[in-house]
Amino acid sequence: MKFSVSSAELLKQIQLAGGAIGTNPVLPILEDFLFQVKGKILTIQSTDLETSVKTEMEVKSDQNGAVAIPAKILIDTLKSLPEQPVTFSVDTATNSIEITSSYGRYRLAGENPGEYPSFPSTVTQDTVKINSGILHDAFQKTLFATSSDELRLAMTGILVQLDFNKIIFVSTDAHKLVKYVFQGVSSDVATQFILPKKTCSLLNNILPPDTEIEISFSKSNAFFSFGHSLLACRLVDAKYPDYNGVIPVDNPNVLTVNRTQLLQSLRRIAIYANKTTNQVALQVDEGSLTITSQDLDFSNEATEQLACTFNGKPMSIAFNGKFLIEMLSVMSTDEISIRLSTPNRAGILTPAEEIKGQDLLMLIMPVLINQGH
Amino acid sequence: MYDRAILHMDLDSFFVSVECLRNASLKGKPLLIGGSGDRGVVASCSYEARRFGIHSAMPMKMARRLCPDALILRGDMDAYSEYSRQVTELISGEAPCFEKASIDEFYLDLSGMDRYFGCYQWGVDLRKRLIREIGLPISMALSVNKTVSKIGTGEAKPNGSKEILKGTEKDFLAPLSTSKMPGIGEAMYKKLSFMGVRTLRVLSEIPPRLLEREFGKTGRVLWERANAFDPTPVQPYSEAKSISHEQTFSQDTLDLRRIRNILLSMVEKLGFDLRQSKKLCSVVTVKIRYADFNTYTRQLRIPYTANDRILLRHVYDLFDKLYERRQMIRLIGVKFSGLVHGHYQINLFDDTEEDMNLLNELDHIRKRWGPHAIGRAVNVDRKKEEDHQTQPSKTQTAVTDPRWAKMVRRWW
Numbered sequence: 001m002k003f004s005v006s007s008a009e010l011l012k013q014i015q016l017a018g019g020a021i022g023t024n025p026v027l028p029i030l031e032d033f034l035f036q037v038k039g040k041i042l043t044i045q046s047t048d049l050e051t052s053v054k055t056e057m058e059v060k061s062d063q064n065g066a067v068a069i070p071a072k073i074l075i076d077t078l079k080s081l082p083e084q085p086v087t088f089s090v091d092t093a094t095n096s097i098e099i100t101s102s103y104g105r106y107r108l109a110g111e112n113p114g115e116y117p118s119f120p121s122t123v124t125q126d127t128v129k130i131n132s133g134i135l136h137d138a139f140q141k142t143l144f145a146t147s148s149d150e151l152r153l154a155m156t157g158i159l160v161q162l163d164f165n166k167i168i169f170v171s172t173d174a175h176k177l178v179k180y181v182f183q184g185v186s187s188d189v190a191t192q193f194i195l196p197k198k199t200c201s202l203l204n205n206i207l208p209p210d211t212e213i214e215i216s217f218s219k220s221n222a223f224f225s226f227g228h229s230l231l232a233c234r235l236v237d238a239k240y241p242d243y244n245g246v247i248p249v250d251n252p253n254v255l256t257v258n259r260t261q262l263l264q265s266l267r268r269i270a271i272y273a274n275k276t277t278n279q280v281a282l283q284v285d286e287g288s289l290t291i292t293s294q295d296l297d298f299s300n301e302a303t304e305q306l307a308c309t310f311n312g313k314p315m316s317i318a319f320n321g322k323f324l325i326e327m328l329s330v331m332s333t334d335e336i337s338i339r340l341s342t343p344n345r346a347g348i349l350t351p352a353e354e355i356k357g358q359d360l361l362m363l364i365m366p367v368l369i370n371q372g373h
Numbered sequence: 374m375y376d377r378a379i380l381h382m383d384l385d386s387f388f389v390s391v392e393c394l395r396n397a398s399l400k401g402k403p404l405l406i407g408g409s410g411d412r413g414v415v416a417s418c419s420y421e422a423r424r425f426g427i428h429s430a431m432p433m434k435m436a437r438r439l440c441p442d443a444l445i446l447r448g449d450m451d452a453y454s455e456y457s458r459q460v461t462e463l464i465s466g467e468a469p470c471f472e473k474a475s476i477d478e479f480y481l482d483l484s485g486m487d488r489y490f491g492c493y494q495w496g497v498d499l500r501k502r503l504i505r506e507i508g509l510p511i512s513m514a515l516s517v518n519k520t521v522s523k524i525g526t527g528e529a530k531p532n533g534s535k536e537i538l539k540g541t542e543k544d545f546l547a548p549l550s551t552s553k554m555p556g557i558g559e560a561m562y563k564k565l566s567f568m569g570v571r572t573l574r575v576l577s578e579i580p581p582r583l584l585e586r587e588f589g590k591t592g593r594v595l596w597e598r599a600n601a602f603d604p605t606p607v608q609p610y611s612e613a614k615s616i617s618h619e620q621t622f623s624q625d626t627l628d629l630r631r632i633r634n635i636l637l638s639m640v641e642k643l644g645f646d647l648r649q650s651k652k653l654c655s656v657v658t659v660k661i662r663y664a665d666f667n668t669y670t671r672q673l674r675i676p677y678t679a680n681d682r683i684l685l686r687h688v689y690d691l692f693d694k695l696y697e698r699r700q701m702i703r704l705i706g707v708k709f710s711g712l713v714h715g716h717y718q719i720n721l722f723d724d725t726e727e728d729m730n731l732l733n734e735l736d737h738i739r740k741r742w743g744p745h746a747i748g749r750a751v752n753v754d755r756k757k758e759e760d761h762q763t764q765p766s767k768t769q770t771a772v773t774d775p776r777w778a779k780m781v782r783r784w785w
Contacts, residue, residue: 174720246721277653277677277715296714318716344719344729367716368679368729370648370736 001065003037004087005057007101011078013044013055014071016229019202021071022048027117032068034116035088037061046071047117051199053206054119055229065092066113073108120232122223124216128162128187132207132226138169138180139204141360144326146197147173154238157194162187170243174365176323177243181359193217194236203231247363248346251339253312255284256352259336262289263328265304269293270321272302279367280321284340285314293321317343318367327362343369375539378483378492378515379607381522382500384460385510385531387477388417388448391456394508403427403443405436410623416448420531459507467499472607480519482607493536500534517542518603524553542601547574554598556591573599613650616643617658619706625664627701636688638752639707644681645739647709648717648732653677655711657684659691662704671695672708679717680724681732684709 014033025031025048034045042059045052067090077099078086087100095110139158147155152174161168164187169180203224207213214225217235224231269280273293283290289308294301317340327349328336335352349362384390388406393399403422407415413433425440436443457476464471470482483492493515500513510532514525521542528549529535537545551573552562564587570576576584577599584592597603618639626632636659647654658672671691678684688707696702719729738747 172721174722175718177721241722274714276713277718279715320718342726344726344733346721363721365719365721367718368732369716370733 001037001061001067001090001092002063002088003042003059003061004085005042005059006083007078007081007086008083009057010086011075013057014075014078016206017044017046017053017055018071018075019206020046020048020051020053020231029068029111029115030117031071032111032116033071033074034066034068034113035090036066036113038064045116045119047119048198049117049234050196051202051231051233052117052119053202053229053231057228065090067092067095067097068111068113068116069097070108070110077106120221120223120234121218122216122230122232124218124221124223126189126191127214127216128167128185128189129212129214130167130185132209132211132213134167134182134185135207135213136204136209138182139200141180141330142169142171142178143197143200143204144330145171145173145176145178145362148197149173152238153236154194154240157196157236158200159192159194159240159243161192163190164188170240172241172243172363175320176327176365177247177363178327179243179247179359179361179363183357183359191217192240193222194238194240195222196233196236199231199233206231246346247361248341248348251341251345251348253284253310253315253340255289255308255310255312255338255340256335257289257306257308257338259328259331259334261306262336263325265291265306266321266325266328269302269304270325272300273321277367278320278322279318280324281316281318281369283314283316284308284310284312286310312340315340315343316369317347318369319347319364320367323364327364331360331362375484375487375492375517377517378485378487379517379519379522380481380483380492380496380513380515381519381526382464382479382481382496382503382511382513383523383526383530384457384477385512386417386419387457387509388453389419390509391453392446393419394456395452399444403440405433405443405445406448407433407445409433409445409447412621412623418443456507456509460503460509460511463503463506464499467502470607470609472609480522480607483515497534504532516545518601519605519607520555520598520603521546521601523555524549527553543577546599546601547572547577549573551576551599554595556595556598561588614712615708615710616646616654616712617706617708618643619660619704621662621704622702625701625703629696632702632705633689633692634749634751635705636692636707637685637749639705640681640685640688641748642744643707643709644679644684645736645744647679647712648736649740651714651716652712653679653715653717654684654709655713656709657687657691658708658710659688659695660704660706660708661692661695661702663698664701664703666703668704669695674711677713677715677718682728 017033022030030048036043037059040058040061041056043054043056045054081101084102089098090110095112097108097110099106142158146158155172159170165183165185167182167185171178208226211226216223220235222233222235266280269291270278270293272295273280274295280291280293287307287310289306290303292303331351333351333353337350337352339348343366346363346365349364351360389404392404401421403425404419405415405422406417407413411434415427415429415431415433415436417429418427422440422443427436427439453476461473464479468481472480474480483495486492486495496513496515500511503511512526512529512531512533514522514529514535514537516522516525516537517539521537524546525535525537549572551557551565551570554573570579576595579596581593581596584596620635655677656672656674658670660668660670662668671694673687673691675687735747
């Protein structure tokens, strides 16, 4: 097998595929890319057994063949080469690879392509087309709220619900929850699946901006196809908790405040909170919001006061400040509303002004503070 | 002149002194404080009782045999804590830097005060003031480091004071028995005696490498201390690193239902303390001592929590994993450590609002009417039974807050 290709173009493709390669794979061959040449087309594959990426590019070649190439060496080599044609020649009997550049020759040992895990079967049931902008936006707003607790597998991923003309993204770690709804998606199916967190952050990195992405899915896999690339992932096989049941609908105390001001204030206050628990207390009164934190171990404490609009009963409520900061920083509107009920019940963050076709809701659980009687 | 001047103060037979102060008729009588059953231990005893050969940590049964006429009191931890607080308050008003090493022990760093006050004179004045204002006997010793001062206080007792001048520390330590050195317990004392080491002079002359081989790191520390070298600083404030509760049964038991109920009440009690001190814990430990005194512990790291429900689940899990010998159990204990300041993060799916309100209300009732004012119904009958508290050592303060360690169960 022999082919030559532009180093920069190859680098672009393997960097895209490289995202699926894990740091400490269970099988040594998972540290490799699978290169297959057929006619003038080079297919590059990578996998961590959960997420697989397949991408194609044109090369100059007159010999077909396949080999598994160690990913790290290949990426490092291409990164250190200025743009130029490079030639790969592979001895398919011994799987030894020789790369030739204008500077010299580099020899590395490949592995048997027959041992490379096969790409998931692309026989799927349903297909939906969606703009990559929506996916970028949805992943950015939901990824931070996923859980890393392997005991509750469902919550380690993002729930995607297709409901004819709506698509809903949900993530939660039982302390916070994000629900993001997009209207006006053309789909003729109603279904739901859970995407693993790792796949979502990989997609977030590799999806091209403003492109139609075709998502197709079967019972166990989902496929994202864009350009000449295809990403497959195994869906999280678990039952997502009934999130709609736990979102309160009757939070009567509504606080409206400038998002940037609150965010900046929280960032300052959080410096003075305990580094492990990050807890901040909010005292809400008519027209003013007082934020305080303290770290008894170091005798640090901080207080700030913000102007706000508040309709309801004044109250004190405490949250993990880090959660609030994460939520506020992925929101985009100038003003946001926080709906509260009692100090022991969930608070709901929403943009103060509605964005057409979108519906964003963030829920945060407070920490239990002893109520003075 | 001292480069470094450390004053050690220790309240003499603290619990007994408090009882005498509250009830003068107890004065001059052999008095024991601790669990009164056969399996209790002596937490504190009066000097009159010591004449019969009784010492603290001795099993109550043996103490009663040595002195059948001794008065036995159960002890009132709240009162002791209150007196301890008064002493602490007075010292904190005077001392530039002090460490409360346990409920009845203090280290004061007086370095640099010699020129203006005379450290010893200053200490004597403080001691006089404490005796006058609080009425409890207290002993003290002044020296160059914590070890020498503490041993000095032991020599000054009862109700005395002592100064070990700079340069004389080694001569002071040399003739003393190795058992007087803090850190040398019964087992190590026996081992040292067996090696022919009975005085600190001999200990200080042994090559330190030999001690290191026998006792590990502790060996080197002991040798340094025997040579009057101890750089440990006076630590002004040390926060409780863990809270724990243990219970020895009046009779060894196999009754798992009862044990589970006891674990439940321990978790309720410790959980309440945790929330009252506005803390969360991240390590749960369960301890079992079998009838043959073999003791096993097992611990688990968990996400920060102060919720009884979660804590109890982990305690039960640990107990089930730990209890595998199918043997009579003598003692069980629960410890929460890895503490951090904060409040419990409510869970969206597992915690209902009712649960949270219940937890709050229970805490409110306990705060108002005492920790045992309310609890699970399974434990109501058990309160009528006889049970005893083992007496933990006084000196482990750095690890465990003395208030918890010496917690004596009271009836409600």
